[in-house]
Amino acid sequence: MSGAGLWLLTAVAWGCAVCGGQDDEDTRQAFIDTTIFLSLLPLGLIGGGALWLWRRANDPSLTA
Protein backbone atom coordinates (compact mmCIF):
# COMPACT_ATOMS: atom_id res chain seq x y z
CA MET A 1 0.00 0.00 0.00
CA SER A 2 2.70 2.47 1.00
CA GLY A 3 4.75 1.37 -1.98
CA ALA A 4 1.84 2.12 -4.28
CA GLY A 5 1.43 5.51 -2.60
CA LEU A 6 5.08 6.36 -3.14
CA TRP A 7 4.83 5.32 -6.78
CA LEU A 8 1.79 7.54 -7.31
CA LEU A 9 3.28 10.52 -5.50
CA THR A 10 6.54 10.41 -7.39
CA ALA A 11 4.59 10.42 -10.62
CA VAL A 12 2.99 13.74 -9.70
CA ALA A 13 6.00 16.03 -9.72
CA TRP A 14 9.16 16.33 -11.75
CA GLY A 15 11.05 17.76 -8.85
CA CYS A 16 14.02 15.41 -8.62
CA ALA A 17 17.03 17.64 -8.87
CA VAL A 18 19.59 14.90 -9.33
CA CYS A 19 17.82 12.45 -11.66
CA GLY A 20 17.92 14.78 -14.66
CA GLY A 21 21.37 16.12 -13.93
CA GLN A 22 23.66 16.66 -16.86
CA ASP A 23 27.39 16.48 -16.61
CA ASP A 24 28.05 20.04 -17.61
CA GLU A 25 30.06 22.63 -15.75
CA ASP A 26 27.03 24.64 -14.56
CA THR A 27 25.41 21.60 -12.92
CA ARG A 28 28.68 20.56 -11.29
CA GLN A 29 29.20 24.07 -9.94
CA ALA A 30 25.58 24.19 -8.70
CA PHE A 31 26.11 20.96 -6.76
CA ILE A 32 29.26 22.37 -5.16
CA ASP A 33 27.57 25.68 -4.28
CA THR A 34 24.49 24.07 -2.78
CA THR A 35 26.60 21.56 -0.85
CA ILE A 36 28.52 24.44 0.73
CA PHE A 37 25.25 26.30 1.38
CA LEU A 38 23.54 23.33 2.99
CA SER A 39 26.64 22.51 5.07
CA LEU A 40 27.20 26.00 6.44
CA LEU A 41 23.57 27.05 6.97
CA PRO A 42 22.84 24.77 9.97
CA LEU A 43 26.19 25.64 11.54
CA GLY A 44 25.44 29.34 11.16
CA LEU A 45 21.90 28.98 12.52
CA ILE A 46 22.93 26.89 15.52
CA GLY A 47 26.00 29.06 16.19
CA GLY A 48 24.00 32.26 15.91
CA GLY A 49 21.28 30.91 18.18
CA ALA A 50 23.81 29.73 20.75
CA LEU A 51 25.57 33.11 20.71
CA TRP A 52 22.26 34.91 21.20
CA LEU A 53 21.34 32.62 24.10
CA TRP A 54 24.77 33.08 25.70
CA ARG A 55 24.45 36.85 25.48
CA ARG A 56 21.00 36.75 27.00
CA ALA A 57 22.21 34.43 29.78
CA ASN A 58 24.92 36.96 30.67
CA ASP A 59 22.62 39.94 30.47
CA PRO A 60 22.42 41.47 33.98
CA SER A 61 19.07 43.07 33.23
CA LEU A 62 17.51 39.60 33.21
CA THR A 63 18.37 39.13 36.88
CA ALA A 64 15.45 40.26 38.96
Add this chain to the structure above:
Amino acid sequence: MAYGMSEPDLRIVHPPPRERKPVVPNAVLGTMIFILTECMLFAGFISAYAIARTNVPVWPPAGQPRLPIEATGFNTLVLLASGALMVYAGRRFAEAPEAAKRPMLGAVALGVFFVLFQGYEWANLLSAGLGLRTSSHSAFFYLIVGMHGLHVLGGTAVIVRQFVQLRAGDLSGDSFWAGRLFWYFVVLLWPVLYWQVYL
Protein backbone atom coordinates in the same frame (compact mmCIF):
# COMPACT_ATOMS: atom_id res chain seq x y z
CA MET B 1 27.65 22.87 79.15
CA ALA B 2 27.65 25.18 82.14
CA TYR B 3 24.33 26.23 83.49
CA GLY B 4 23.28 29.68 82.33
CA MET B 5 25.43 29.87 79.20
CA SER B 6 23.54 30.04 75.97
CA GLU B 7 24.47 27.60 73.22
CA PRO B 8 26.04 29.36 70.20
CA ASP B 9 23.95 29.27 67.05
CA LEU B 10 26.08 27.46 64.47
CA ARG B 11 23.47 27.25 61.74
CA ILE B 12 24.59 28.59 58.40
CA VAL B 13 22.30 31.24 57.17
CA HIS B 14 22.19 31.41 53.38
CA PRO B 15 21.18 34.59 51.66
CA PRO B 16 17.91 34.26 49.78
CA PRO B 17 18.59 32.90 46.29
CA ARG B 18 18.52 35.42 43.52
CA GLU B 19 15.48 34.92 41.39
CA ARG B 20 16.41 34.78 37.75
CA LYS B 21 14.08 34.87 34.82
CA PRO B 22 14.52 32.08 32.28
CA VAL B 23 16.92 33.10 29.53
CA VAL B 24 14.28 32.32 26.93
CA PRO B 25 10.68 31.24 27.55
CA ASN B 26 9.97 27.65 26.60
CA ALA B 27 7.48 28.66 23.93
CA VAL B 28 10.04 30.91 22.26
CA LEU B 29 12.83 28.32 22.45
CA GLY B 30 10.55 25.67 20.93
CA THR B 31 9.56 28.05 18.14
CA MET B 32 13.22 28.86 17.46
CA ILE B 33 14.07 25.18 17.10
CA PHE B 34 11.06 24.68 14.83
CA ILE B 35 12.12 27.63 12.68
CA LEU B 36 15.63 26.18 12.43
CA THR B 37 14.24 22.95 10.98
CA GLU B 38 12.02 24.96 8.64
CA CYS B 39 15.03 26.91 7.41
CA MET B 40 16.67 23.61 6.45
CA LEU B 41 13.50 22.46 4.68
CA PHE B 42 13.36 25.55 2.49
CA ALA B 43 17.14 25.53 2.02
CA GLY B 44 16.76 22.01 0.60
CA PHE B 45 14.02 23.19 -1.76
CA ILE B 46 16.06 26.17 -2.94
CA SER B 47 19.16 24.03 -3.44
CA ALA B 48 17.28 21.45 -5.49
CA TYR B 49 15.68 24.25 -7.50
CA ALA B 50 19.07 25.87 -8.15
CA ILE B 51 20.42 22.59 -9.52
CA ALA B 52 17.32 21.98 -11.63
CA ARG B 53 17.75 25.40 -13.23
CA THR B 54 21.13 24.40 -14.59
CA ASN B 55 19.65 21.37 -16.38
CA VAL B 56 17.81 23.42 -18.98
CA PRO B 57 19.31 26.05 -21.28
CA VAL B 58 16.45 28.55 -20.88
CA TRP B 59 14.81 29.17 -17.53
CA PRO B 60 11.84 29.32 -17.15
CA PRO B 61 11.39 26.87 -20.05
CA ALA B 62 10.15 28.34 -23.30
CA GLY B 63 6.48 27.98 -24.17
CA GLN B 64 5.24 28.24 -20.62
CA PRO B 65 3.20 31.04 -19.04
CA ARG B 66 5.36 33.70 -17.40
CA LEU B 67 5.11 34.10 -13.66
CA PRO B 68 3.39 37.32 -12.51
CA ILE B 69 6.48 39.17 -11.30
CA GLU B 70 4.95 42.63 -10.78
CA ALA B 71 1.77 41.45 -9.07
CA THR B 72 3.74 39.16 -6.77
CA GLY B 73 6.14 42.01 -6.06
CA PHE B 74 3.16 44.01 -4.82
CA ASN B 75 2.05 41.04 -2.76
CA THR B 76 5.55 40.83 -1.29
CA LEU B 77 5.20 44.41 -0.09
CA VAL B 78 1.85 43.49 1.47
CA LEU B 79 3.44 40.68 3.45
CA LEU B 80 6.36 42.87 4.52
CA ALA B 81 3.85 45.48 5.72
CA SER B 82 2.15 42.75 7.72
CA GLY B 83 5.48 41.93 9.37
CA ALA B 84 6.09 45.60 10.14
CA LEU B 85 2.66 45.84 11.75
CA MET B 86 3.49 42.80 13.86
CA VAL B 87 6.72 44.46 15.05
CA TYR B 88 4.65 47.50 15.99
CA ALA B 89 2.09 45.29 17.75
CA GLY B 90 4.89 43.74 19.81
CA ARG B 91 6.08 47.15 20.94
CA ARG B 92 2.59 48.32 21.80
CA PHE B 93 1.95 45.06 23.68
CA ALA B 94 4.98 45.76 25.89
CA GLU B 95 3.49 49.13 26.83
CA ALA B 96 -0.14 48.09 27.20
CA PRO B 97 -1.50 44.78 25.83
CA GLU B 98 -4.78 46.40 24.81
CA ALA B 99 -2.92 48.76 22.48
CA ALA B 100 -1.70 45.83 20.35
CA LYS B 101 -5.18 44.95 19.08
CA ARG B 102 -5.33 47.23 16.07
CA PRO B 103 -1.87 46.56 14.62
CA MET B 104 -2.37 42.84 15.23
CA LEU B 105 -5.68 42.91 13.37
CA GLY B 106 -3.99 44.77 10.53
CA ALA B 107 -1.22 42.16 10.35
CA VAL B 108 -3.84 39.38 10.18
CA ALA B 109 -5.78 41.18 7.45
CA LEU B 110 -2.66 41.67 5.32
CA GLY B 111 -1.64 38.04 5.85
CA VAL B 112 -5.07 36.82 4.70
CA PHE B 113 -4.88 39.17 1.70
CA PHE B 114 -1.49 37.69 0.78
CA VAL B 115 -2.85 34.14 0.79
CA LEU B 116 -5.98 35.08 -1.19
CA PHE B 117 -3.91 36.96 -3.75
CA GLN B 118 -1.60 33.97 -4.12
CA GLY B 119 -4.63 31.75 -4.64
CA TYR B 120 -5.90 34.14 -7.33
CA GLU B 121 -2.51 34.00 -9.08
CA TRP B 122 -2.47 30.21 -8.91
CA ALA B 123 -5.94 30.07 -10.46
CA ASN B 124 -4.76 32.30 -13.31
CA LEU B 125 -1.62 30.21 -13.88
CA LEU B 126 -3.57 26.95 -13.82
CA SER B 127 -6.09 28.30 -16.31
CA ALA B 128 -3.17 29.44 -18.49
CA GLY B 129 -1.94 25.86 -18.58
CA LEU B 130 0.85 25.91 -15.99
CA GLY B 131 0.15 22.75 -13.98
CA LEU B 132 2.18 20.72 -11.53
CA ARG B 133 3.21 18.31 -14.26
CA THR B 134 3.98 20.88 -16.93
CA SER B 135 7.72 20.93 -16.22
CA SER B 136 10.24 20.71 -13.41
CA HIS B 137 10.02 24.51 -13.21
CA SER B 138 6.28 24.45 -12.56
CA ALA B 139 6.64 21.54 -10.13
CA PHE B 140 9.19 23.48 -8.09
CA PHE B 141 7.10 26.64 -8.32
CA TYR B 142 3.99 25.00 -6.86
CA LEU B 143 6.01 23.06 -4.29
CA ILE B 144 8.01 25.98 -2.91
CA VAL B 145 5.33 28.67 -3.13
CA GLY B 146 2.65 26.27 -1.92
CA MET B 147 4.70 25.21 1.07
CA HIS B 148 5.26 28.83 2.01
CA GLY B 149 1.54 29.51 1.56
CA LEU B 150 0.77 26.71 4.01
CA HIS B 151 3.12 28.36 6.50
CA VAL B 152 1.37 31.70 6.04
CA LEU B 153 -1.96 29.98 6.66
CA GLY B 154 -0.61 28.32 9.80
CA GLY B 155 0.91 31.58 11.03
CA THR B 156 -2.35 33.41 10.36
CA ALA B 157 -4.27 30.81 12.35
CA VAL B 158 -1.86 31.29 15.27
CA ILE B 159 -2.20 35.07 15.17
CA VAL B 160 -5.99 34.89 14.96
CA ARG B 161 -6.03 32.60 18.00
CA GLN B 162 -3.73 34.98 19.85
CA PHE B 163 -5.91 37.92 18.87
CA VAL B 164 -8.91 36.15 20.42
CA GLN B 165 -6.84 35.51 23.54
CA LEU B 166 -5.77 39.16 23.62
CA ARG B 167 -9.38 40.31 23.47
CA ALA B 168 -10.20 37.98 26.35
CA GLY B 169 -7.17 39.24 28.29
CA ASP B 170 -5.56 35.79 28.27
CA LEU B 171 -2.59 36.38 25.99
CA SER B 172 0.76 36.02 27.75
CA GLY B 173 3.82 37.93 26.62
CA ASP B 174 5.79 34.71 26.07
CA SER B 175 3.11 33.21 23.86
CA PHE B 176 2.83 36.40 21.83
CA TRP B 177 6.61 36.54 21.44
CA ALA B 178 6.62 32.97 20.05
CA GLY B 179 3.77 33.74 17.65
CA ARG B 180 5.47 36.90 16.42
CA LEU B 181 8.73 35.03 15.92
CA PHE B 182 7.05 32.54 13.61
CA TRP B 183 5.36 35.36 11.70
CA TYR B 184 8.69 37.15 11.22
CA PHE B 185 10.12 33.92 9.81
CA VAL B 186 7.24 33.56 7.34
CA VAL B 187 7.50 37.21 6.30
CA LEU B 188 11.29 37.35 5.92
CA LEU B 189 11.46 34.03 4.08
CA TRP B 190 9.15 35.20 1.31
CA PRO B 191 11.45 37.83 -0.32
CA VAL B 192 14.14 35.14 -0.57
CA LEU B 193 11.71 32.74 -2.27
CA TYR B 194 10.41 35.52 -4.52
CA TRP B 195 13.96 36.33 -5.59
CA GLN B 196 14.76 32.67 -6.23
CA VAL B 197 11.55 31.52 -7.88
CA TYR B 198 10.17 34.58 -9.67
CA LEU B 199 13.22 36.66 -10.64
